[in-house]
Amino acid sequence: MTLLTYVMAVVYFYPVLWMLMTGFKSEGDAVKMPPSLLFSPTMENYRLIWDSGVAAFFGNSVIVTLTSTLFALLLGVPAAYGLAMFKLKRSEDVLFWFMSTKFLPVAGIIIPLYMLLKEIRLLDNLWALFFLYTAMNVPLVVWMMRSFFKEVPLEVMESARVDGASDTRTFFQITLPLVRPGLISTALLSFIFAWNEFFLAVSLTATNAATMPVHMASFMTQQGLFWAKMSSVASIAVVPALLLGWFTQKQLVRGMTMGAVKG
Amino acid sequence: MHKPTGIPDKKGFAPPVRRLLWPSIIFVALITQIPFLVTIYYSLHDWNLMRPDKGITFSGIRNYSKILSDAAFYEVLGNTFLLTGGALIVCLVVGLVFSLLMNRDFFGKGIVRTMLVSPFFIMPAVAGIVWKTMLLNPSFGLTAYFASLFHFPLIDWLASYPLMTIVLMVAWQWIPFFMLILLAGLQSVPDDVMEAAHLDGANALQRFQHVILPHLLKYIEVAVLLGLIFIMQTFGEIYVTTAGGPGYASTNLPYFVYRVGFQGWDVGGASAVGVIIVLMTIVLMTALFKFLRKTFQGELT
Numbered sequence: 001m002t003l004l005t006y007v008m009a010v011v012y013f014y015p016v017l018w019m020l021m022t023g024f025k026s027e028g029d030a031v032k033m034p035p036s037l038l039f040s041p042t043m044e045n046y047r048l049i050w051d052s053g054v055a056a057f058f059g060n061s062v063i064v065t066l067t068s069t070l071f072a073l074l075l076g077v078p079a080a081y082g083l084a085m086f087k088l089k090r091s092e093d094v095l096f097w098f099m100s101t102k103f104l105p106v107a108g109i110i111i112p113l114y115m116l117l118k119e120i121r122l123l124d125n126l127w128a129l130f131f132l133y134t135a136m137n138v139p140l141v142v143w144m145m146r147s148f149f150k151e152v153p154l155e156v157m158e159s160a161r162v163d164g165a166s167d168t169r170t171f172f173q174i175t176l177p178l179v180r181p182g183l184i185s186t187a188l189l190s191f192i193f194a195w196n197e198f199f200l201a202v203s204l205t206a207t208n209a210a211t212m213p214v215h216m217a218s219f220m221t222q223q224g225l226f227w228a229k230m231s232s233v234a235s236i237a238v239v240p241a242l243l244l245g246w247f248t249q250k251q252l253v254r255g256m257t258m259g260a261v262k263g
Numbered sequence: 264m265h266k267p268t269g270i271p272d273k274k275g276f277a278p279p280v281r282r283l284l285w286p287s288i289i290f291v292a293l294i295t296q297i298p299f300l301v302t303i304y305y306s307l308h309d310w311n312l313m314r315p316d317k318g319i320t321f322s323g324i325r326n327y328s329k330i331l332s333d334a335a336f337y338e339v340l341g342n343t344f345l346l347t348g349g350a351l352i353v354c355l356v357v358g359l360v361f362s363l364l365m366n367r368d369f370f371g372k373g374i375v376r377t378m379l380v381s382p383f384f385i386m387p388a389v390a391g392i393v394w395k396t397m398l399l400n401p402s403f404g405l406t407a408y409f410a411s412l413f414h415f416p417l418i419d420w421l422a423s424y425p426l427m428t429i430v431l432m433v434a435w436q437w438i439p440f441f442m443l444i445l446l447a448g449l450q451s452v453p454d455d456v457m458e459a460a461h462l463d464g465a466n467a468l469q470r471f472q473h474v475i476l477p478h479l480l481k482y483i484e485v486a487v488l489l490g491l492i493f494i495m496q497t498f499g500e501i502y503v504t505t506a507g508g509p510g511y512a513s514t515n516l517p518y519f520v521y522r523v524g525f526q527g528w529d530v531g532g533a534s535a536v537g538v539i540i541v542l543m544t545i546v547l548m549t550a551l552f553k554f555l556r557k558t559f560q561g562e563l564t
Contacts, residue, residue, distance in 0.1 A: 002369040008361070013378035015435075016385060018405075019393050033408040075287040082283030094284065096552055101295045103492050103548055107517040108541035111524050111534045112301035135294035138287050167279075196386035198499035199517065203525060213388035217503050220392045227397060234389045245384030246377050253443045257485055261447050 023232035030228040045232035057215040068133035069190040076141025084149035098139040137190040148182030185251035212237040305534035312528035326535035343515040353434035358441025366449040383439040387499030425513035448482030488551045
């Protein structure tokens with residue numbers, strides 16, 4: 001049984017592993033069949049593709065992902081706190097409304113977004129992606145953080161209040177530190193979703209504001225036969241989300257099910 | 264918004280719920296909801312960016328009747344259904360197998376788990392490209408290598424079976440999601456119930472069928488309904504592998520919007536397809552919400 005599990009895991013993971021390794025091979029080694037595990041690793045591909053402009057697209061991805069994650073937290077955490085701590089008659093409606101915006105297909109709004117951005121000259125501009133990714137991640141933040149805030153025992157906060165701490169102080173000094181692990185995994189998941197987003201990016205950006213996935217798609221049409229170079233670009237595109245994903249895999253279920261399944 | 268009735272504040276002023284909520288609600292509504300109203304507006308107009316001479320004219324429901332009488336639309340609708348349904352079935356079966364395998368203690372469990380969740384974090388654009396060029400390339404790919412090794416006929420998967428291949432690709436990415444949800448379900452089976460079944464002499468299969476499966480049903484439903492909504496929106500894998508072709512053979516609804524809008528520059532037509540997708544999603548979501556509200560009532564109040 002365990003052996004079977006190992007075999008399945010290796011087969012299933014193989015495409016990722018192969019891609020990560022091929023990035024370090026010479027073009028000649030890269031196309032050898034069967035793919036060799038033993039080869040003399042080279043950084044040549046990375047040097048070449050980094051100099052050929054990948055750096056700019058990587059930068060775009062980093063900027064837009066970090067800023068949109070930060071702003072999604074700034075907007076979403078207070079809302080989550082409000083929904084978790086205070087009884088509102090319609091809090092359930094508000095929550096489901098947030099969830100519904102996350103489920104609505106982007107295809108339903110892409111045309112007006114394009115026309116509007118064209119009108120205000122923000123096509124192919126990072127600001128556009130920043131606003132969209134922030135809006136995309138706010139519902140995720142609200143749902144996840146709400147479920148973390150709800151786990152904070154009320155007595156802790158009440159005793160702080162009895163001690164004379166203001167609401168704001170209670171929040172920053174007591175509540176926030178208690179939910180920090182949850183806050184971190186929420187931030188990581190927002191980061192991953194924004195980092196991997198493709199539909200909006202490919203529809204609304206071109207040469208200036210393109211992010212890594214968009215660059216990846218155009219890189220392939222030009223140089224799809226150079227496996228080693230392609231794999232090194234792909235690795236750069238994938239590794240940030242993959243690493244963060246590994247750290248946050250335990251919270252993935254909670255994030256994807258909007259806190260419904262704890263995981 | 265109703266008057267908040269929260270934790271009584273000893274200083275006697277109402278908790279600042281509104282101030283906490285409104286910024287995010289306004290921001291999200293402005294960016295995700297208002298544009299949809301514009302989509303509806305556009306969908307009622309004849310407007311093609313390739314024909315600026317024709318301008319923008321009100322056309323009523325003509326865009327809708329044009330789409331609904333177009334054979335391509337029904338092919339796309341069928342593709343969307345097959346892609347989503349096919350991927351869901353594969354995800355559910357393989358996800359269940361993986362979760363059962365992972366619901367045990369063995370050496371290296373952490374690493375195996377990490378390997379199994381990894382495809383979920385690979386961006387669709389890269390997943391599609393790696394599959395297309397390295398695994399499935401008809402002359403140099405891994406499948407071609409195995410075909411020649413065992414003297415199987417050489418198959419250009421993406422050209423001959425585009426939709427089926429994309430189903431497998433999408434399933435590869437979404438299996439971890441199913442595995443993790445089902446694993447959460449398996450781990451929450453109460454120990455005493457399992458023990459009782461054991462004492463009653465139920466064998467492993469009976470325990471699975473009568474104890475685990477009923478408990479798991481709730482989790483299966485969550486996974487399927489969420490998977491349904493997310494997999495319906497598949498786009499990147501199609502964009503980088505087949506570009507929806509040959510013909511419309513691997514175009515799904517979101518990719519159809521892209522083709523009509525950004526290749527045909529038919530603003531009205533693409534908007535109408537967008538409206539149709541949203542309506543379909545709303546129907547699905549209504550079912551989902553009914554279910555989620557029922558299942559997670561305790562969690563929600």
